Amino acid sequence: MSLLIRNSLLKWDIFCRVIDNFGDVGVCWRLARVLASRYSAHVRLWVDDWATLARLCPEADCDGRQVSGVEFRHWVSPFPAVEPAEVVVESFACELPALYVQAMAARPVPPVWINLDYLSAENWVREAHGLPSPHPRLPLVKYFFFPGFWEETGGLVREDALFERRERFLETHGQGWRKFGIDPPHGNVLAISLFSYAQQALPELLHCWQGSERPVLLLVPEGRALEEAGAALGIRLEPGMQARRGVLCVKALPFMSQDGYDELLWSCHLNFVRGEDSFVRAQWAAKPFIWHIYPQKQDAHLAKLEAFLALYCAGLGEEAALALTAFWRAWNRGENLSSSWRRFAEALPELKQHAKKWCSTLASRPCLATKLWQFCQHVAKNISC
Numbered sequence: 001m002s003l004l005i006r007n008s009l010l011k012w013d014i015f016c017r018v019i020d021n022f023g024d025v026g027v028c029w030r031l032a033r034v035l036a037s038r039y040s041a042h043v044r045l046w047v048d049d050w051a052t053l054a055r056l057c058p059e060a061d062c063d064g065r066q067v068s069g070v071e072f073r074h075w076v077s078p079f080p081a082v083e084p085a086e087v088v089v090e091s092f093a094c095e096l097p098a099l100y101v102q103a104m105a106a107r108p109v110p111p112v113w114i115n116l117d118y119l120s121a122e123n124w125v126r127e128a129h130g131l132p133s134p135h136p137r138l139p140l141v142k143y144f145f146f147p148g149f150w151e152e153t154g155g156l157v158r159e160d161a162l163f164e165r166r167e168r169f170l171e172t173h174g175q176g177w178r179k180f181g182i183d184p185p186h187g188n189v190l191a192i193s194l195f196s197y198a199q200q201a202l203p204e205l206l207h208c209w210q211g212s213e214r215p216v217l218l219l220v221p222e223g224r225a226l227e228e229a230g231a232a233l234g235i236r237l238e239p240g241m242q243a244r245r246g247v248l249c250v251k252a253l254p255f256m257s258q259d260g261y262d263e264l265l266w267s268c269h270l271n272f273v274r275g276e277d278s279f280v281r282a283q284w285a286a287k288p289f290i291w292h293i294y295p296q297k298q299d300a301h302l303a304k305l306e307a308f309l310a311l312y313c314a315g316l317g318e319e320a321a322l323a324l325t326a327f328w329r330a331w332n333r334g335e336n337l338s339s340s341w342r343r344f345a346e347a348l349p350e351l352k353q354h355a356k357k358w359c360s361t362l363a364s365r366p367c368l369a370t371k372l373w374q375f376c377q378h379v380a381k382n383i384s385c
Contacts, residue, residue: 009041009086009087009112009373009376009377009380010039010040010041010042010086011041011042011085011086011087012032012035012041012042012043012044012085012086012087012088012089013043013044013046013084013085013087013088013089014028014031014032014043014044014045014046014089014091015046015075015088015089015090015091015094015096016028016045016046016047016048016075016091016092016094017048017049017075017091017092017094018047018048018049018052018053023274023275023276023277023278023294024091024092024276025047025049025052025053025056026056026258026277026278027091027157027276027277027280028045028047028089028091029045029053029056029057029070029258030157030159030258030277031089031116031157031368031369031372032045032070033068033069033070033159034157034158034159034160034367034368034369035369035372035373036068036069036070037068037069037159037160038160038369038370038373039369039373040069041069042069042071042085043069043070043071044070044071044072044073044085045070045071045072045073046073046074046075047072047073047074047075048074048075048076050074053072055255056257056258057072057257060072075097077097078099079097079099079100081099081103082100082103083103084100084103084104084107084111085111086111086112086380087111087112087114087376088100088104088111088112088113088114089114089116089372090113090114090115090116090142091116092116092117092118093115093117101135101138101140102138104138104140105135105138105139105140109383110139110140110141110383112143112376112379112380112383113140113141113142113143114142114143114145114372114375114376115133115142115143115144115145116145116147116372117144117145117146117147118146118147118276119146119147119148119156119276119279119280120146120148120304120307121148121149121304121307121308121310121311121312122303122304122307123307125146125148125153126148126150126152126153128144128146129144129145129146129148129152129153129154130143130144130145130375131143131144143375143379145372145375147368149308149311149362151365154368154371154372154375155365155366155367155368155370155371156280156283156284156362156367156368157280157367157368157369158284158363158367158368158369162284163284163363166262166266166284166285166286169263169266170266176263176266176267177267179260179263180219180251180253180264180267181240181251182217182219182251185217187215188214188215189214189215189216189217190214190215190216190217190269190270190345191217191219191267191268191269191270192216192217192218192219192268192269192270192271192272193218193219193220193221193264193265193267193268193270193271193272194218194219194220194225194229194272195220195221195223195225195271195272195273195274195278196224196225196272196273196274196292197224197274197275197292197294197295198224198228199225199228199292199331199334200334201330201331201334201335201337202225202228202229202232203232204337204338205337205338205341206218206229206232206233206245206248206250207338208337208338208341209246209247209248210245210246210247210248211246211247212247212248212345214247214345215247215248215249216247216248216249217249217251218248218249218250218251219251219253219264219268220237220250220251220252220253221253221254221255221256221261221264222239222252222253222254222255223255225272226239226252226253229250229252230243230252233245233250237250237252238252239252239253239254239255240252240254261278261281262281262284262285265278265281265282265285265287266285266287268287269287269288269348269352270287270288270289270290270348271285271287271288271289271290272289272290272292272331273289273290273291273292274291274292274293274294275292275293275294276294279291283355283358283359283362284359284362284363285355285359286355286356286358286359286360287352287355288348288351288352288354288355289355290327290328290331291305291308291328291332292331292332293305293332301332302332305328305329305332309324309325309328312324312358313325315354315357315358316350316351316354317350319347320347320350320351320354322343323340323343323344323346323347324344324347324351326340326343326344327340327341327343327344
């Protein structure tokens with residue numbers, strides 16, 4: 001294999017196991033699409049949970065289907081004998097099939113092996129990003145690659161022309177709302193989207209909104225949050241239904257495609273998001289947001305929450321930073337939502353401007369696909385030498 005062909009790295013295998021949500025496969029699907037469109041890479045996306053994948057991408061209706069330049073492959077056991085790609089991405093410590101790893105080691109030139117880890121704002125990821133990890137028995141080296149918010153980390157997934165698409169959508173704002181079966185909100189109505197993990201304190205927040213001075217339009221896509229919102233209101237909410245309690249109007253939406261969910265985030269004044277994929281999309285929406293971080297044993301996730309809060313609040317005024325921090329903590333701990341909401345709502349004008357600046361800052365840096373491509377090119381040159 002010539003050095004020129006080797007350095008083109010046109011064949012990629014991305015492996016993804018779906019744990020209990022859509023976030024892992026959502027990140028991998030977005031990344032695969034960008035690699036295919038921006039670099040003309042041939043990407044095979046291996047996913048174990050075909051049903052979850054089909055919710056995000058209904059076109060992926062059979063093993064081997066190609067969509068947007070990405071070939072979907074069903075990760076089954078026993079794993080089929082296939083030729084490994086030039087770049088192998090093991091997403092979120094999913095652990096590659098043993099047969100595939102053996103095939104990697106048997107190649108004349110080993111693949112560039114990437115462990116794409118979870119997004120974190122903790123300081124240690126800057127030191128761990130890019131570090132090699134030699135296999136204990138085989139002539140293979142795995143490299144840790146951390147998405148992140150600093151120049152020294154791997155960046156965030158961002159499609160080409162994402163912001164142009166966002167601005168075109170916002171120019172036809174009324175059409176966007178009618179996609180959701182709703183007339184555009186008028187006056188001082190606060191439009192909020194809700195996407196969260198199980199939240200025991202949601203009834204408290206809904207009750208707070210029912211009696212607030214500012215009317216609230218709550219948009220909830222199909223899923224756990226919709227079930228919990230309906231239970232809190234004492235009804236069963238199905239997509240297309242809406243319920244009113246005081247000045248609160250809850251609108252139930254169907255499960256949304258990735259592009260449709262982006263449009264929902266762009267439309268609302270405030271977005272409740274969770275995990276990693278929607279967390280990043282909320283930042284690209286340039287709107288105020290509340291993050292529900294994935295809960296971990298012994299509250300290990302709270303340290304990650306505090307790390308991001310420290311980073312995100314650095315450019316805020318003291319009162320707005322305190323209000324945002326208090327509400328994010330209350331939402332993630334499921335307590336004191338009513339009192340912390342009032343302060344947070346008062347800070348929304350400043351938070352709106354801050355969200356735009358934060359988005360612009362992130363957008364000024366290379367995205368995850370670009371940094372990953374460049375890193376793999378660098379590693380490939382060293383392997384070839």
